Amino acid sequence: MSEANELRELRERVAALEGESHCRDVLSRYMELCDHLDADTDMEELGALFCEDAVWEGRGGRYGDAFGGHRGRDAIVAFLNSYREPEPHFGSNAHFLTSEQLEVRGSRARGSWVMLQTPTFRDGSSFLLAARLRVVFRRDQATWRIERFATENLFSRPVERGWEIEASLPVPGRGSLEDR
16 A cells, blocks of 8 residues: 555544544533533534534334424424423433444444433423434534434333432441441
8 A cells, every 4th residue: 555545544544533533522512411401501502513404303103202303403402492491391311322333434424322311300200211312413614513313212211219319328348328
């Protein structure tokens, strides 16, 4: 292989690795903002994570019916805004991503994740949710953004006692916190 070809291949590989990193950052920031959807959420920042012509969709019976589909940045932001106005939908929320598969090819990337979500709603009820995320990213004006976001329910169930309860944490060799 010629030195010019090696250099070209190396540049392509570095660009792909940098693209993967940027795509992870975009999705992580999206999840972080969704964890705290309230009056203080910067909806412009949230919208800027999506391409102008992006699509956000719930897939399958449960998520298709619950979330529907939203086409275009403004429609996506309006949909997400409904989770914070007139009152925040979530009392607390956390998203966890795992089982990543992410591939960058030029100015586009495709990824798949399993997402675990542990929301407590404003009414105090809690749920455990798992979903498969399929996300397409596009480099848009030198910035990686979400072009298509699809979520499909794997399972969901209410959690009867909620997430935060008064209980001692067992610590090896130290007993419970109540014993101290």
